[in-house]
Amino acid sequence: MKKKGDSICSNNHCPTKNSAVPETMDEFLEQQALRERMSKIRHKILVMSGKGGVGKSTIAVNMAISLALSNAKVGLLDIDIHGPSIPRLLGIEAYKPSPTSVSLEPVRYAFAHRVMKVMSIGFLLPNRDDAVIWRGPMKMGVIKQFLKDVEWGDLDFLVIDSPPGTGDEPLSICQLIEGLDGAIIVTTPQELSLLDVRKSIKFCRQLKLPVLGVIENMSGMVCPKCGEEIDIFTTGGGKKMASEMSVPFLGSIPFDPFVVKTGDDGKPFIYHYSNTETSKAFQEIIEPILALKDESVPVEKPGKEGNMVKIALPIADGRLCMHFGHCERFAIIEVEGEKIMGTNYLNPPPHEPGVLPKWLNEQGVNMIIAGGMGHRAQEFFQQYGITVVVGAPALEPEEIVKQYLAGTLVTSENICDH
Numbered sequence: 001m002k003k004k005g006d007s008i009c010s011n012n013h014c015p016t017k018n019s020a021v022p023e024t025m026d027e028f029l030e031q032q033a034l035r036e037r038m039s040k041i042r043h044k045i046l047v048m049s050g051k052g053g054v055g056k057s058t059i060a061v062n063m064a065i066s067l068a069l070s071n072a073k074v075g076l077l078d079i080d081i082h083g084p085s086i087p088r089l090l091g092i093e094a095y096k097p098s099p100t101s102v103s104l105e106p107v108r109y110a111f112a113h114r115v116m117k118v119m120s121i122g123f124l125l126p127n128r129d130d131a132v133i134w135r136g137p138m139k140m141g142v143i144k145q146f147l148k149d150v151e152w153g154d155l156d157f158l159v160i161d162s163p164p165g166t167g168d169e170p171l172s173i174c175q176l177i178e179g180l181d182g183a184i185i186v187t188t189p190q191e192l193s194l195l196d197v198r199k200s201i202k203f204c205r206q207l208k209l210p211v212l213g214v215i216e217n218m219s220g221m222v223c224p225k226c227g228e229e230i231d232i233f234t235t236g237g238g239k240k241m242a243s244e245m246s247v248p249f250l251g252s253i254p255f256d257p258f259v260v261k262t263g264d265d266g267k268p269f270i271y272h273y274s275n276t277e278t279s280k281a282f283q284e285i286i287e288p289i290l291a292l293k294d295e296s297v298p299v300e301k302p303g304k305e306g307n308m309v310k311i312a313l314p315i316a317d318g319r320l321c322m323h324f325g326h327c328e329r330f331a332i333i334e335v336e337g338e339k340i341m342g343t344n345y346l347n348p349p350p351h352e353p354g355v356l357p358k359w360l361n362e363q364g365v366n367m368i369i370a371g372g373m374g375h376r377a378q379e380f381f382q383q384y385g386i387t388v389v390v391g392a393p394a395l396e397p398e399e400i401v402k403q404y405l406a407g408t409l410v411t412s413e414n415i416c417d418h
Contacts, residue, residue, distance in 0.1 A: 034148040035375075038177055041075070041155045043292045045212065046173055046183040048204075050196025052164040055217040056186040057085045058263055059253070060161035062270040063184075066286045068116050069271070072156040072293060075106065077146055078120035079173065080163040081132050081139050087122040091266020097123055103151045111271060119150050136168040143172045156293055165196075166203040174207045178375065181292060182210035184250070188218045189237040197238075201245050208387050213250035214242040215285060251285040254278055309335045311404070312365045313397040315345075320394050322371035325351055331397035332363060338405045343398060357381045369400055369409075 038044070047063070049056040060076065068074040078086035087093040090109055097119065098105035106117040121132065121142065134142075152158065162170045174180060183204050187197040197214065204211050216238030242249035256278040262269040270282045313320055314327030321327040330348055334341040349359055357377075360368065361384040368381060369389045378388045391411030392400055403409040 030144075030148065034144065034176065035178065037148055037150075037152060038179060041152060041158045043156060043181045044158045044160065044177050044179060045181055045289065045292075046160045046162055046170060046209070047186065048162050048166075048170055048183050048200050049164050049186045050198070050200045051193055054164075054186050054188045054193055055253075055259075056164065057089060057161050058259060058269075059184075059186050059215060059217060060159055061086060061089045061263075061268055062282050063286055063289070064116060064157070064159040065111070065268045066270050066282055067157050067159070067290065068114050069112065070286075070290055072290070073154065075117040075119075075152050075155045075158045076109075077158060077160045078118075078122065079143050079146065079160060079169045081121050081134060081142065081169065083163060084120045084122035086118060086120045086161055087128075088266060089263050090118065090268065092118065093122065093128055093266075095123060097150075100151070103149050104145075105151050111268075117152060117155070119146050139168050140172045143169065144176055147176055157289075166200060170203070171207075174209055178378075180209060182212040184212050184215060184289075185247075186215050186217055187238050187241070189216055191237065194237050194241045197241060198245060201247060211247040213248040213288060214238050215250050216252040218253070218255040248288070250288060251281060253281045253285070308341075309367060310363065310365045311335060311401055312360050312363070312368045313392075313400060314368075314370055315397055319396055320369070320371055320392055320400060322394055324370045324373040324377060330360070332365065333397060333401050335401065335405065340398060340401060340405075354380050357384045357386060360384075360386060369404065 047056055047060040057078075057080070064074050064076040076086060078084050080086075087095070087107075092107055092109055095107045097107055104119075106119045107123060109116045109118050122128065125132070160173055162173065170183075183200075185197055185200050185204075187193045201211055203209075238252065239249045254277070256269075256276070258273055258276070259269045259278060262272055270279050273279050311333045313331045313333070314324050315321055315331050316326060316328045327348070330346050332344045332346060334343075346363065349355055357380040360381075365386055367387040367389065369392050371390070371392055371394060373388060373390050378390075381388050389404075389409075389411065392409065393412070395403075400409065
């Protein structure tokens with residue numbers, strides 16, 4: 001049994017190792033309130049960049065607008081505490097959230113008969129030029145409030161715009177949101193930017209956060225006179241890097257002067273210039289994100305580090321068991337790189353809370369792929385540093401692992417989501 005102040009993770013290499021389990025009833029109730037609020041949002045997506053100046057916030061805004069134009073219910077959360085730019089990019093700097101007795105109503109950005117919910121520290125500053133001088137714990141606290149106390153309601157997507165790098169803000173989001181779908185990483189074609197993007201991908205992998213894809217921004221320039229694309233920077237670096245790091249490449253967006261102008265004017269480019277080539281590039285990029293709305297999510301294949309990995313699959317009648325607690329035995333499949341090295345079948349001990357995660361950890365298991373598993377059971381596995389993938393189809397275990405290694409495994413809704 002966990003004692004007061006114990007770590008939530010026993011993996012010495014996990015950045016959340018020093019995060020403590022709730023110590024008081026107030027902390028427990030706060031966690032419950034956060035989970036309840038986030039459970040109403042189907043998909044949570046973090047937008048990151050390795051360095052500043054790559055157009056990450058512009059990408060986040062236009063992605064959110066494009067999703068909303070596709071009839072999705074969308075929220076946009078700005079967690080850049082020191083340099084919030086979302087209010088300016090949307091032209092709503094003068095807006096203020098509406099407080100209620102128990103929560104905070106987000107700013108509602110209305111366009112094209114649609115409403116997008118927006119929250120940023122920029123709305124709460126007395127003066128937009130005020131500097132926010134906070135250390136990590138204070139930033140963690142306000143981000144938690146933005147998630148827990150803001151009336152997001154029922155959403156299809158919450159797009160989260162984070163500051164550059166791999167610091168307190170993205171780490172806080174990864175620790176606070178249990179059902180985070182993954183990260184989209186924005187880069188420019190230059191090698192200097194790509195070096196930092198590699199660090200962002202490593203950050204995601206260390207936190208077991210899927211990389212939904214890489215976007216190469218400012219990939220060439222659209223001539224304002226003739227509309228042709230000019231390679232003012234090198235191009236293709238983002239696509240090549242994504243291939244090397246075994247992550248999806250979502251597409252390239254050219255450098256367009258009107259993107260800069262519309263951002264300064266507070267008019268989202270993809271809405272006001274929807275017929276341009278740059279706008280079409282935006283729309284193509286969000287297609288894989290829109291696919292998440294159908295609860296059919298391709299699982300990122302592992303990196304090619306060549307490490308030995310043991311994947312456990314609960315099975316019944318020779319196929320993946322849809323309900324984790326009903327499994328007859330486990331298939332333990334050893335994988336090195338992208339090759340299956342062998343399969344062992346083991347009978348588990350009696351199913352009691354916390355027993356199977358400890359037992360599988362003793363077998364050297366790093367990952368479990370299941371049909372459905374409750375939140376509490378997933379927490380037990382996370383405490384032993386075991387990654388959990390749910391929603392896998394009822395196939396033979398080796399076929400599931402082959403699809404996972406090929407990057408073609410498609411998961412559906414967690415049927416034991418309780």
